[in-house]
Amino acid sequence: MVMHFINFRNFNTLLKKLLKENVIYAPMQIEENLYWQRLSPDGLENIVYGQIRTVEPLKPFLFHLKETVASYPTAKAKSKKTPPKTIIVGAKACDLRALAVLDDVFKEGDFKDLFYIANRENTLIISSDCSSCGETCFCCLVDLTPYPATGFDLNLSRIADGFVLEVGSSRGEQLIKENEFVFQEASSHMVKERDDVRAEVLNQVKKQNEEYDVGKSYQEIVKNNFQSEVWKTEAEKCVECAACNQVCPTCYCFLLYDQASGAEQTAGYEKVRVWDACQYPKFSQVAGGANPRKRRAERLRHRYAHKFDYFLENFDIVACTGCGRCIQACPGKIDMREVLSKIGK
Secondary structure (H helix, E strand, O other), X not given: OOOEEEEHHHHHHHHHHHOOOOEEEEEEEEOOEEEEEEOOHHHHHHEOOOOOOOOOOOHHHHOOOEEEEEEEOHHHOOOOOOOOOEEEEEEOHHHHHHHHHHHHHHOOOOOOOHHHXXXXXXXXXXXXXXXXXXXXXXXXXXXXXXXXXXXXXXXXXXXXXXXXXXXXXXXXXXXXXXXXXXXXXXXXHHHHHHHHHHHHHHHHHHHHOHHHOOOOOHHHHHHHOOOOOHXXXXXXXXXOOOHHHHHOOOOOOEEXXXXXXXXXXXXXXXXXXXXXXXXXXXXXXOOOOOOOOXXXXXXXXXXXXXXXXXXXXXHOOOOOOOOOHHHHHOOOOOOHHHHHHHHHO
């Protein structure tokens, strides 16, 4: 595969050109963390290409926190607007794995989510390697690396003079062809520099997580320890805020409800979809009042079983990316790595 190279100045030139017809989001530093920010021509110098993933996942760009999915009566139905052409710059490997999970849910099978699909088709992903390791990162424990292997249109690997650029899709190849004037072929020295940085960061992630590696698959740990007391002791820390669900890049549960819309004289109704969370006390409660997961321990266990067992059985992919956002967001300091390690031991 031919590797390309683009220097920093030319990449900014490319972004300015792309901004004329696209909405672009990129990671930017706000206090101690990275957040997705909409890019403007005068804000290119604020982009953070390396470090680690942002606080927010990619999920909100494609699966909106709240949106109207239908309006009725039919005569008053509103047409769905075409999503804007969007480019995400700086997505990390853990978020690309999350997109593969969401694709299985919303794009594949008999039931397809047209809203998600439209957003996905209108979004180009320019990912980038991690250049450091966050305290809660554990991608290596779920068979990932801190640099993307698949799932991107283009990937950026920062080196001293610019970026080694890898093409991952036909859309990425087309973008290269349309802007050949800013690219050149990467030399073997450039690729080696990239590989050396990658090896160093991967070693950091592995070293940081040595104590949590119990030599068993997480699916095996969850399936064989369904009655473990650890679920109960760890659940005592849970405050049922569902922060873990909200920041998780692969959680996709939602709630549908109806509400009135429009002025009183032209009243119609709309069906609205909002994110839901399995850690809420009444998430699994049915119409008759029965609740199969009343206790926090049952809900905590369900979340782990879904990520590492149920989803893997149904879609052949683990629904956890090791991004560590849930650990970072949890006010009860529940660490997924510690929970699984305690049970596994």
